[in-house]
Structure formats: structure tokens, C-alpha cells
């Protein structure tokens with residue numbers, strides 16, 4: 036009864052584990068969830084107020100698909116000032132982040148086109164490519180390169196059928212951050228082989244140890260071949276608002292706009308006013324959240340280093356550690372063992388791609404006290420094996 040393409044799409048591994056954690060909590064079990072990539076902070080009040088004001092002002096009607104002009108303007112300003120992307124409001128398209136990524140893939144990938152995807156990667160890239168009848172080509176990220184996506188690894192996977200390179204730095208699930216040299220090398224490959232880059236920069240602000248985020252679209256000759264995706268969920272703790280954007284050259288926007296006109300029309304009007312408040316309002320709440328994530332990163336990394344039978348590169352960005360385990364178990368068996376023994380729910384590493392095997396992802400976007408307790412539990416459980 037269902038279309039053949041549905042058979043090619045896996046259920047989201049992160050959602051499965053999140054559902055399991057919720058179920059256990061409902062049963063009264065005191066599990067600590069290290070599963071979902073959702074900041075535990077409240078959305079800053081000035082952002083909430085801007086949305087309420089917009090509702091009271093009657094901003095409840097249709098607008099044009101690309102978004103509220105005021106928000107597009109604010110995003111273009113941010114992209115120019117912070118990311119050095121030479122764009123204007125007409126290059127900005129507002130959509131929930133996940134949908135912006137889907138639309139970007141759908142608008143650029145023909146059946147059979149190869150799309151290079153980091154492995155491990157966030158769970159939705161491969162399904163996007165499958166839905167567009169493209170071929171996802173994993174680019175294994177190496178532990179010895181701290182899971183960065185290096186030009187050498189990308190170059191190995193380029194063929195005459197390659198069309199798109201997908202990038203994600205800081206990375207979910209690895210917490211890695213590409214260096215300037217990595218990004219420049221990938222840009223050169225994209226230019227040499229006439230490839231499009233779709234770069235998912237949702238964690239750009241959550242970055243540690245003085246590392247700097249570099250947008251590939253800011254490099255010479257890259258704007259015209261790059262779709263830059265970003266959003267409000269992670270930076271402003273706005274996951275439930277479903278608001279994000281993309282910045283791209285106008286021919287891409289034409290295609291993407293057609294998809295949006297025939298799918299979601301536009302992101303909710305009053306929510307877009309909250310987006311303006313987020314970008315133009317005080318940034319202290321963001322800085323506070325980042326400081327807190329850094330503290331938690333330090334706790335998680337300290338425990339991993341102290342645990343025999345476990346290892347991980349130090350996370351440099353986002354709020355994830357990708358922890359390797361030595362025990363003779365599958366990733367799912369390990370996740371189940373940690374749930375039973377340590378009452379901690381993690382995500383099996385192979386949910387993020389074959390190169391994720393023998394790992395679990397630990398999301399530290401949860402209360403600092405739980406991070407400490409959960410990591411102590413994981414250490415004790417692993418050392419029993």
C-alpha cells in the first residue's frame with residue numbers, strides 16, 4: 036500500500052530512544068536522558084513576548100512564502116556581519132530548519148545523483164536524499180581526525196555522479212568542528228568538481244575553546260554554489276517554535292520557493308516576529324547557555340577520560356560527545372545495558388551511520404546535575420564489564 040520510497044527510510048534512531056526515555060519516566064523510573072538534542076533552557080522571555088505581541092497585533096494571516104521582510108532583513112544582516120556571507124534579504128528564505136534542509140536537497144538532487152554525507156551524521160540527511168531518489172554516499176569521519184570532515188576523506192568519494200556535499204560543523208553527533216583548512220579544502224573540491232554545498236550550521240554558536248566558526252559561503256567563489264542552513268532551535272532554545280532559514284543565490288531560492296509554496300506555504304507569521312526579537316534582542320541569554328554547555332562538556336569529557344573501556348575526542352562544539360566503547364556488544368545492546376544498569380538513556384552510535392558503530396552519542400543538553408550523575412553511572416556501569 037505504501038510507496039516504495041518509504042521502505043528506504045529508517046525510523047529516526049534519536050526519536051526511538053527519546054520515546055523510550057519518556058516511557059520509562061511515565062512508569063515512574065528515574066532515568067536520565069542523554070538522548071535528544073534539545074537545550075533544557077527556557078526560550079528567553081523577550082522572544083516569547085515578541086510572539087505574544089505579534090499575536091495580539093493580529094499577525095495571524097498568510098504572508099509570502101520566503102518570509103516576513105523584517106526577518107529576512109535581520110537574517111541578511113546577521114549573515115553579513117557574523118558570517119561574512121555577502122547576501123541581501125532577497126537571498127534569505129525562512130522555513131523550519133529541518134524543512135529548509137529537505138527543500139534544499141529536493142531542489143538540487145536528481146534521481147541517481149550522489150550526495151556526499153558525513154558518516155556519522157545527523158539522522159535526517161540520508162532520508163532526505165532517499166526521498167529525492169538520490170544516492171547517499173557516506174564520507175567516513177575518522178576518530179583520529181577527531182571526527183572532522185577532512186578534504187582528503189571527501190576527495191576519495193567524489194565521482195562523476197557527485198552533485199552535492201553536505202556539511203555539518205559543529206557536528207551532530209560528533210561534537211567536532213572543522214578547521215579553516217578543512218573548509219577551504221572542501222571549497223576547492225566543490226569548485227574543481229562543480230559541486231553544490233549544503234551546509235548545516237545550526238550549532239555555529241555552540242563552540243568551545245576559542246575555536247571559530249567559518250561559513251563556507253564566505254569563501255571566494257562559494258556563495259553561488261552554497262546553500263547555508265541555520266535556525267533558532269539550538270542557539271535560542273526554540274526547538275518547539277520550528278523556525279529556521281537558509282541563505283542562497285537566487286536561482287536556488289526560485290526552486291526552493293516552489294517546494295515551499297506547495298508544502299507548508301510559509302513558517303507561521305507571528306513566530307517569525309519572535310525570530311526578529313531573537314536576532315535583534317540581547318544576546319546574553321545565548322552566551323549564558325554556551326557557558327553552561329561548556330561546563331557540561333568538561334564534566335562529560337572528564338568522565339570519559341577516566342573510564343576504562345571508553346574513549347572520545349574532546350567535543351569542540353554542539354552538545355554531544357560521541358563515545359567509543361570496547362565491550363563486546365552491539366550499540367543497541369550497550370544503550371540497553373546503560374539504561375538498565377545506569378538508568379541513563381543514550382543513542383546507539385550506528386543510528387548515525389555505519390561509521391558510528393561501537394559508539395553511543397551522549398547529549399549533554401540536560402541539567403548539569405544530571406550530567407554529573409549520569410556520567411558517574413555510565414562510568415560505573417562500563418567498569419563492571
Ligand SMILES: Cc1ncc(COP(=O)(O)O)c(C=O)c1O
Nearest residue numbers: 072131132133157207237266268
Ligand atoms: C545537525 C542538525 N540539523 C538540523 C536539525 C533540525 O533542527 P530543527 O529542529 O530546528 O528543525 C537538528 C536537530 O536536531 C540537527 O541536530
